[in-house]
Amino acid sequence: MQSRSVSSIYSLTCCEKKHLPLHRLLIQSDADVRQFAADYFHIRIWGAPFTLMNYVILGWLMGMAKMKEALSLQILINVMNMALAFLLVHVFSFAVKGVAAATLMSELTAFVIGAWIIMKHSSNGFQMPSIKRIHKQCRKCFM
Numbered sequence: 001m002q003s004r005s006v007s008s009i010y011s012l013t014c015c016e017k018k019h020l021p022l023h024r025l026l027i028q029s030d031a032d033v034r035q036f037a038a039d040y041f042h043i044r045i046w047g048a049p050f051t052l053m054n055y056v057i058l059g060w061l062m063g064m065a066k067m068k069e070a071l072s073l074q075i076l077i078n079v080m081n082m083a084l085a086f087l088l089v090h091v092f093s094f095a096v097k098g099v100a101a102a103t104l105m106s107e108l109t110a111f112v113i114g115a116w117i118i119m120k121h122s123s124n125g126f127q128m129p130s131i132k133r134i135h136k137q138c139r140k141c142f143m
Contacts, residue, residue, distance in 0.1 A: 036096045043100035050107040057114035069117050073110055081106040 029037070054077070061070035081102055088098030 040096050040100045043097060043104055047104040047107045050104075050111045053111050054107060054114060057111070057118060060118060061114070064121065066117075066121065073114055073117070076113065077106050077110045080109060 054073075058070055058073065061067075061073070084102035084105055085099050088094045088102050092098065094101065
């Protein structure tokens with residue numbers, strides 16, 4: 001089950017070029033808005049695996065009654081996202097790309113800290129399947 005979850009996350013990021021044109025069928029917008037959306041999407045798609053893994057980490061922490069750690073992790077994500085977005089947009093003038101990058105960096109940081117918390121509190125640690133196993137599962141899903 002774990003390898004299927006990882007393989008579906010992997011396939012989501014690998015198929016990023018296919019997902020973007022779908023929004024153009026649903027929403028009519030200016031060229032500038034489409035470009036901003038594309039810029040945002042191309043950065044944020046790399047955060048999808050971290051978003052999903054952060055949900056797993058949050059669920060594990062809540063299930064293990066580690067509410068203080070769960071709340072601290074959520075506060076960290078949000079405060080870091082606000083600070084980085086402000087810094088990247090207003091100080092470095094990265095505009096939409098800065099907002100997307102700030103969210104990506106916040107999610108990545110929360111994932112690393114959350115995985116460290118799990119390894120610290122778990123008896124068997126936090127194990128990821130091998131890349132070969134992920135590719136094997138991807139081939140099974142798409143064939």
